[in-house]
Amino acid sequence: MKTVDGAKLLASLGEGIKEVRGRLTPDAPMDRVTWFRAGGLAELMFHPHDVEDLATFLKLLPEEVPLTVTGVGSNLLVRDGGIPGVVIRLSAKGFGDVELAGENRIKAGGICPDKNIAAMALDHGIAGFEFYYGIPGSIGGALRMNAGANGGETKDLVVEVHAVDRKGSQHVLSNADMGYTYRHSAAPAGLIFTHAVFQGQAGDKEEIRAKMDAVRQHRETVQPIREKTGGSTFKNPEGHSAWKLIDEAGCRGMMIGGAQMSPMHCNFMINTGQATGYELEYLGETVRSRVLEHSGVMLQWEIKRLGKFMPGYEVKEFLGRATA
Structure with a gap:
């Protein structure tokens, strides 16, 4: 329809x-x-x-x-x-380039894959970017959500961010302007990040390569990277691991239609075949509801959800349960 x-x-x-x-x-x-x-x-x-x-x-x-x-x-x-x-x-x-921008500095376009900036850093012996090798997204998204993994975060590297606003005006934001916190930035929602400059530090290529190999091996071992997935479904609540809460609530492997919480890593939601957006979101809210009931913790989505529901297929937060 x-x-x-x-x-x-x-x-x-x-x-x-x-x-x-x-x-x-x-x-x-x-x-x-x-x-x-x-x-x-x-x-x-x-x-x-x-x-x-x-x-x-x-x-x-x-x-x-x-x-x-x-x-x-x-x-x-x-x-x-x-x-x-x-x-x-x-x-x-127009927005996918990655290049050197000074001593231990890298400039990357907003659609540049995170792993490409890690590869550039390795080629030039720049440390600090290894965690990007394990993040399946682009620089624009990393800037917006302060993407991180394996102990590293985007906020640790950003020097300046270039953006265009809703009216077509161009802006340059500093690291402080971005207002970074865990998996979040306070930058105005209407800004479109076109490119950014990052600062690393001089490092040994073999040590950098070893860290990147460890990141790759970890992903291949514990994450369903060959499935149709959106990465981590929920943020880690303070003092908790989202996957442990999901597992303890009995949601590992849970399925609704073609949507499933991965048996390999239960904070990864996957499309096993022909899952609809409704099935995926309904599964996510079912998990949130069961975790809340089991542990009292309100999981927050890390995946960004966009668009309109089809009539008759609306999904309410926590399936409409009271959260107070």
């Missing part, structure tokens, strides 16, 4: 849209974008050619049109009713 109309939205943008050089796709299927391989349509998807093209488009876009920004789709759950308005997905050609 189609619930968006991208052609109508595109036509409403008028003649000015001819100035835009990037690709505009009405009714873009988000199940081809997200790693879950589930979800509805984006009303209109835009792949900007470069920063200037992005700014041009945003200046043309009416304020009332909803705007959503996605990365590579690694930790994204799209609901089956689709995403209204415009979805911006940065192009690899």
